[in-house]
Structures are given as C-alpha cells and as structure tokens.
Amino acid sequence: MAMWHVAHLVQRRRETATACTLVLAVDDWPGHVPGQHVDVRLTAPDGYQAERSYSISSAPDGNTVELTVQRVPDGEVSPYLIDVFSVGDPVEIRGPVGGWFVWRPTEPAPVLLVAGGSGIAPLMAMVRARRATGSGVPFRLIYSVRTDRDVYFADELRHRAADDQGLEISYVYTRQAPDGWPGQPHRIGPEDIRERGWPPEREPQCFVCGPTGLVEAVADSLVAVGHDAQRVKTERFGPTGG
Amino acid sequence: MTDQYIDGNMLAGPLREIFAVDLSAASEQCATCGSTRPFAALRVYSHAPGLVARCPDCEEVVLRLVRTPTSGWLDLRGAVFLRVPLPALAPPVL
Secondary structure, eight states, X not given: OOOEEEEEEEEEEEEXXXXXXXXXXXXXXXXXXXXXXXXXXXXXXXXXXXXXXXXXXXXXXXXXEEEEXXXXXXXXXXHIIIIIOOTTOEEEEEEEEOSSSOOOTTOOSOEEEEEEGGGHHHHHHHHHHHHHTTOOOOEEEEXXXXXXXXXXTHHHHHHHHHHSTTEEEEEEESSOOXXXXXXXXXXXXXXXHHHHSOOGGGOOEEEEEXXXXXXXXXXXXXXXXXXXXXXXXXXXXXXXXX | OOSOOEEGGGGHHHHHTTOSSOOTTOEEEETXXXXXXXXXXXXXXXXXXXXXXXXXXXXXXXXXXXXXXSOEEEEOTTEEEEEOOOOOOOOOOO
C-alpha cells in the first residue's frame, strides 16, 4: 500500500519567479526511484480536502524529498505551498507512486530527457541520481523554456554540464533567446530531436515531461525520427487546477 | 470532448489505495477499440466526480474511480484485461 506520510517543510528554495522547491523531511519514507511522484493532500479546517500530484526532483537521499512546485494562478494548492506553507509546517504526502515513468540506474541504455518548463522536475531526479550512483550511462537533456529566466535549477545545470561526465545539456527557447544565442526562438521539433538527441539505432530510453502540447509534439517527433514508441515514456503536466 | 485532461501517471496513487501493486506500469486493452497501452498513457479527467480515464485513441472511457469517505468505487468495464508486471516466479521449494 502507498501510505500517507506526514512531511515537514525543512527549507524552501526559489527556482524562478513562479516556482519553488520544497525540501521535506518525511516520517518513515521508504525511498523512491527517480521519476516517481507523490500526492500531496491539504485539509482545510472545515474538512475540505484537495489533492495534487507533484514529481520528486531530488535523487533518493534518506528521508529527504524535494518537490518543485510551479504556481498555478488562482490554484487551490500551489499558492498555499509557495506563499503560506512555512518551515516546520506539516503536510500529508502519499507515495512514492508511479512505476512506469522511472529511470533505474542499473539500466545500461543511453537516455534522452526532454523537458518543457516545470517538466524538468522528475528528469532532474534522474540527472541527480545518475551522478549520485556514479553511473556512466550517457545522458542528453533538451530543455525547452520561454526565456533564460525560466530555467529551473539554472546554476546546478550549468555546473553539471561541466562536471558530470557524459551529461550533455542543450536548451530551446520559445519566446526570447539570450543575447548571442545562435538561432531563433522556436518550439521544439523533429530537427532539435534529430540534432541533439540520440540516433534511434542507439536504442535510447526517452523520457518526455512538460505541458501536454509539448509532450505530445515531442513524442510524435521521436517516433517520426525513428525511435520505437515503446521506448518513449511521457508525463504530461496538464492543467491540474493548481 | 474537453481537452482539459491530465496524465495517466497520476492514477498510481489513487489506485494504490485499492491494489497491492503499482498499476501505472500495467497494460490495459481498451474494450472499445482494442488498443493496448500502459495505464500511465491514458488521459485522465479529474473535474468529474472522481477520476475518469479515457483511451487516447478512441476517447472512450476505460476506467472510472470514485473515492467516497468510506469506499473506493472502481469501474473497469472499458478494459478487456490488465497485464501487470510481476517478479519472476520463484523456483519450487520442494
């Protein structure tokens, strides 16, 4: 059974103007696999409950779990978690859950990660776990963002691009590219997948996470370029009501 | 059909209240169009009473799950079968 656990906020880190990472200490946490998520449950004084799913963005690490939360305007849950929820406060979480959209460090195939916006969260857990386990599996990450101000984990990704042997990171900007960036802002398409991903004959595992439109376009591009649909795993961060 | 659907991966938590195994990696066959896919690839509509999971190919309902204060109601009439990954059979002990 995936049980409800009580978690307490240890620290909050701002990622972008609209997103934060919550560092939680969880009672009786059984550990997780990179890519899994938890369900967060809030209960109002009158008994009204709201549940939302959030991906775990941290590598497995004892009883610490990090969730990266993007503010949904007028949402019921995310504004509370970002603005009100304070260090020391409890929250209920159920998990870890999800056995499909996961990367296990024992799997030898190269990995392509494609993230759109906040969809980086579960993929970051994979990138971090790769380093933490000393895995030599080659990783390529294509990260689509509106502008460079919208990059989550920006400093860490900069360091990892230099330090993590076998990890290659490239960015696609949809609205405004940084000064000196070669190319024009655009939505990620088959050309990006072909140039910055793996050739299909390498038989990579592909993980795609982000807004529904991006995920479905990228999954279609991967199949069009020649990847086996069985090796393309997707997670759509669709409209969640916040 | 509204396009306000969310990801089948989110069924994992609610279904773990009922099943002993993680069903997000399980496959189902749609009873309407016959396509087979992991539960995680279904489209979930959560703004109904409960959760409604539809086939992305034919958009028919595969699963309904309603949680009341004391029960879970699971309607799987839209699925022909579930195929659940399990550990390899252990050798006989005798």
